[in-house]
Amino acid sequence: MAIDAPPTTPIARLRARLAELSDLGALGALAAWDQRTFMPPAGGAGRADQLATLSRLHHERATGPEVGEWLDALADAELDELDVDIVRLAKRDYDRQRQVPGELTAELAQAGAEGQDIWEEARANDDFARFVPALKRNVELARAYAACFADEFARPYDALLADFDYGLTYDRITEVFSELTRELPPLVEELAGRPAPKSLDVPIAAQEQAVKAVLAKFGVTEDSWRLDVSSHPFSTNFGLLDSRITTRYTDGQLESLLAAMHEFGHAIYDRQIAPELARTSLGDGTSMSIHESQSKLWENHVGRHPAFTGVLAAELSAAGFAVTGDEVFASVTAVQPSLIRVSADETTYPLHIVLRFELESALIEGTLAVEDLQAAWNDGMKRLLGVDVPSDADGVLQDVHWSGGAFGYFPSYALGCMIAAQLWESLESELGPQADALALGDVDAIRTWLGTKVHRHGRRLDTVPIVESATGRGLDAAPFLRHLASRR
Structure with missing residues (x-):
């Protein structure tokens, strides 16, 4: 069976990395879907570790210095209309993700997975106090994440909005x-x-x-x-x-x-x-x-x-x-x-x-x-x-x-x-x-x-x-x- 040659041009390398990131994101979404549908309740701790690992790997592959080199090489390149937009959004994502430490990205994913399991338990038992420590952790991590963009946004909340609705404040x-x-x-x-x-x-x-x-x-x-x-x-x-x-x-x-x-x-x-x-x-x-x-x-x-x-x-x-x-x-x-x-x-x-x-x-x-x-x-x-x-x-x-x-x-x-x-x-x-x-x-x-x-x-x-x-x-x-x- 023939093996495809590795991509050699900056746009081909960037596209290959973006495809890899898309696949990692899909695997993380699959793990999260399973957690909310068919995973046995006792699997929560292990799933949190798995999601944290996937998040860390995604962050490492998304923010590697080679990605910045490809984007720099493409800044003035002759590209078709589709590739221009691919590069534009890839650069926006790269610049944002580079400002967030990989350790924080993994901790956010793990805290979110653990927090969901605790929320399920707290909700079932009508017990807000049970959820308070997990929520405090998530709020603190969200503030730490927002602080990564302190020079870009007028408010910490705007930095969080940008992940869901870029351009709104x-x-x-x-x-x-x-x-x-x-x-x-x-x-x-x-x-x-x-x-x-x-x-x-x-x-x-x-x-x-x-x-x-x-x-x-x-x-x-x-x-x-x-x-x-x-x-x-x-x-x-x-x-x-x-x-x-x-x-x-x-x-x-x-x-x-x-x-x-x-x-x-x-x-x-x-x-x-x-x-x-x-x-x-x-x-x-x-x-x-x-x-x-x-x-x-x-x-x-x-x-x-x-x-x-x-x-x-x-x-x-x-x-x-x-x-x-x-x-x-x-x-x-x-x-x-x-x-x-x-x-x-x-x-x-x-x-x-x-x-x-x-x-x-x-x-x-x-x-x-x-x-x-x-x-x-x-x-x-x-x-x-x-x-x-x-x-x-x-x-x-x-x-x-x-x-x-x-x-x-x-x-x-x-x-x-x-x-x-x-x-x-x-x-x-x-x-x-x-x-x-x-x-x-x-x-x-x-x-x-x-x-x-x-x-x-x-x-x-x-x-x-x-x-x-x-x-x-x-x-x-x-x-x-x-x-x-x-x-x-």
Whole structure:
């Protein structure tokens, strides 16, 4: 068997290294996916060590001096348009990663893996005190990571945001969220005052069958997808033809359907990135806000569309739970302030995110101690949503993100809601209203439009530029507020 000769030009060597880094990242994601789905609980300590090793190896290969030499050699080279962008993003990543010591990178990965296991235990036992030491460690490590970029960012929190939404800042997000906190409460009060919809006591067996049927309509097939169950729904891709999504089932609810559609939105984004970007610096979703805009578009603008709820009703009825489209629509669009973010309605949901943004930025900036987080959480839920928190499991321990050290991630959820509404308005402006197609369960035009306007670019465009490219304007809360007002 012939053995390929090693690459000799700087661009070929860089591409080979980027492919290697992509593979290491995929293996780390596979280990993390297994940890959250099938790994036996006692395997947590060993998995933390494995993830730390993979993270250290990735960092070493990503920051080797030879990578800098290749990038320097390519600075003035004649390259095609694709390679220009590959080099540009590779240099950004290289410059950022070079500022972080390898030991810190490994410790962040290990603390995140260990923190998740401790969080699972603390949440199961409704015991915030059990989680405090792990969270303090993660906060301290996040501050140490942010300090690596002290000369580049005005705030430590901005350094963390850059990993999830390059180009956005604490000040810009505060400006956007201020509009939401001003406009949403009166709308929540109005919509929450409507008569409560009929309670739909959907058994888990019917949910499971309906979830599989709906995903099949979206194009999910067993040869290149997996659907599993996790305590916190998530999506991850290990290649263009290896997508893993999870949901969770709660007896008597429809959350599993919306969560499955949400995670499909993440997965289809990764699957529709242009194939030539695979295993390069461009071969991922550009940011978490754009990723969340895709999941929220499928959850809110498809899943909660009055035409598509008839499809959901038909699948639930076929699974043995007789229900009408109107009843499903009333259930999935009902507005009622509640405790749990992932179960929140689309109107109150952003307020859950505003609270998390306030708290995590305060933790990183040092104005809130970890020991005081529980009380601050409970006070914030009362202030923003008028809800009393009865337990840590349903309060400060409900989300997985801080256990893994993911600070700066939360704003993307609310920004994603906004961007999804912007994209949906532009989609219907170009393609026409989608009600007739959705009533038939036909989403082909939606999937194709998103692939063309958003997905194919990968990381070639950052958050705001890709919104501008797809919609003709920058971040704008007005379409989201119009969408919510249409529920009146």
